[in-house]
Amino acid sequence: MQTFYSHGKLLLTAEYVVLDGAKALAVPTKFGQQLTVESIDKPQIIWTSLDHNNAIWFEDIFSLDEIKVGYLSRNPISDRLIQILKAIKQLNPDFLTCKTGFKITTILEFPKNWGLGTSSTLINNLAQWANVDPYQLLNLTFGGSGYDIACAQNNKAIVYQLTDNLPVINTLDFKLDFFENLYFIHLNKKQNSRDGIAHYKANKHDLANTIKAINAITSNVIKSETLEDLKNLIEQHETIISTITNQTKVKDTLFSDFNGSIKSLGAWGGDFILVASKTNPTDYFKAKGFNTILNYKDMVL
Incomplete structure (x- = not known):
């Protein structure tokens, strides 16, 4: 079993204008999200998402073929996950090429409506697992400046700035x-x-x-x-x-x-x-x- 973890985020300065190159002060939070990956024999992904009370708030099963096709229209969350997994394959063609599958469990440490980065912590965790660039994965999925990815990866406050559309990160x-x-x-x-x-x-x-x-x-x-x-x-x-x-x-x-x-x-x-x-x-x-x-x-x- 593999385990990955990412911190939540708060943007203290430069909201909005961080997108256009302003220097932003952001901090990682004590609350984050964990992702565990276990190999299984069947060619599918069994996905379970737990909230901060350890209750299931989402679950689904995807065949590896569904991920290759990249279209479900089953429900918004499942469709979004398929989009993310397909984007990972775009960045790493070797991703999910085996004939076996995985049981994936995510555990949030904060209520979903807190806005501390349910999506960014997921993107960073999946990027770690799939060995792809989380900033590129973010651009292909949710978009945004990427400061939240930087917070997910750091244990200190950061000054974050986009220079020529690339992130420049200084911890402090x-x-x-x-x-x-x-x-x-x-x-x-x-x-x-x-x-x-x-x-x-x-x-x-x-x-x-x-x-x-x-x-x-x-x-x-x-x-x-x-x-x-x-x-x-x-x-x-x-x-x-x-x-x-x-x-x-x-x-x-x-x-x-x-x-x-x-x-x-x-x-x-x-x-x-x-x-x-x-x-x-x-x-x-x-x-x-x-x-x-x-x-x-x-x-x-």
């Missing part, structure tokens, strides 16, 4: 003296990253100046010495992204009376927000119906 020891004042709050819904990217592409403008400003903010976030420094940077960042995407800031929409700074993470409108607060904000957010609240150190690797 991201240690702030006020991590206890930072929280991640889940907005009770998952945002579709592809929809968010499409909205960004339809509205983006003034990219050169935006990227320059975001790059400066990313550098200054890393060097933040006080909570007030970080709060100011968060607010600057939210204003810039709000302007370029023509979207309303999450604080203005949901938390206008909150005494602290709030930043959307990833595609705006769902998943987690980053909260910077002098005092513990748990009671405030729970009173508004947001009960998934994690301190920075409980979330980030």
